Amino acid sequence: MSGTPPAGRLRDVRVCVFGDSLVVGVGDPKALGWVGRVAARTPPSTGVALTVYPLGVRGERTADVVVRVPVESASRFARGDEHAVVLAVGLGDALGEVEPARSAATLEFGLASTTARRLVVGPPPVGDPDLRERIARIDQTYAAVCERLEVPYICTYGPLADHPPWLDEPLADGVHPGQAGFGMLAYVVLHGGWYEWLGVPPPDARRRRARVTP
Numbered sequence: 001m002s003g004t005p006p007a008g009r010l011r012d013v014r015v016c017v018f019g020d021s022l023v024v025g026v027g028d029p030k031a032l033g034w035v036g037r038v039a040a041r042t043p044p045s046t047g048v049a050l051t052v053y054p055l056g057v058r059g060e061r062t063a064d065v066v067v068r069v070p071v072e073s074a075s076r077f078a079r080g081d082e083h084a085v086v087l088a089v090g091l092g093d094a095l096g097e098v099e100p101a102r103s104a105a106t107l108e109f110g111l112a113s114t115t116a117r118r119l120v121v122g123p124p125p126v127g128d129p130d131l132r133e134r135i136a137r138i139d140q141t142y143a144a145v146c147e148r149l150e151v152p153y154i155c156t157y158g159p160l161a162d163h164p165p166w167l168d169e170p171l172a173d174g175v176h177p178g179q180a181g182f183g184m185l186a187y188v189v190l191h192g193g194w195y196e197w198l199g200v201p202p203p204d205a206r207r208r209r210a211r212v213t214p
Contacts, residue, residue, distance in 0.1 A: 010049040014080040016073045019088035023056025027176030037186035046200040061092035066110025083116040090123035094134040104141035124156040154192035
């Protein structure tokens, strides 16, 4: 973090989002994924000049992702007032049948590898029942790690597991959602603590407050 900006200037916030194919937005015809949609819903009107770097690699597991955090964030954090890291992992672990305890230990290692502000976004429910069960177990262990370390955790599994529009979303390859699915993922992230983590009001709330201010 480079320091507090002068009064009246937008906070220059740089966020590196590390993860797998869901961070890349594989399957989204608009090529935005949930990361691009979340960034679009965090405009300057919220008080921040946000720069988001989607640093996903398709097929990577948590162990692959976390080793990239210090090196790949260093040059991107060379400027800016505030620096933050989002770890959006777990799908690769579930697909690779990694034991949840091992995934959790690896996540904890990754969180300790950076001094930037941290956030973890858990994996959503996708695939067949067996895969979903593995994702659910990883989600639970990730949530426990974040609670213990006092790192904010946004669970996407719970809000979507019984959500009919999500369940009706076709998965072209059995794993990756399409445009509507990524929109739902973005909604869960935005309303699951994104704005609170950044320390800004939602853009709609800011507009409503402006209308009632004399």
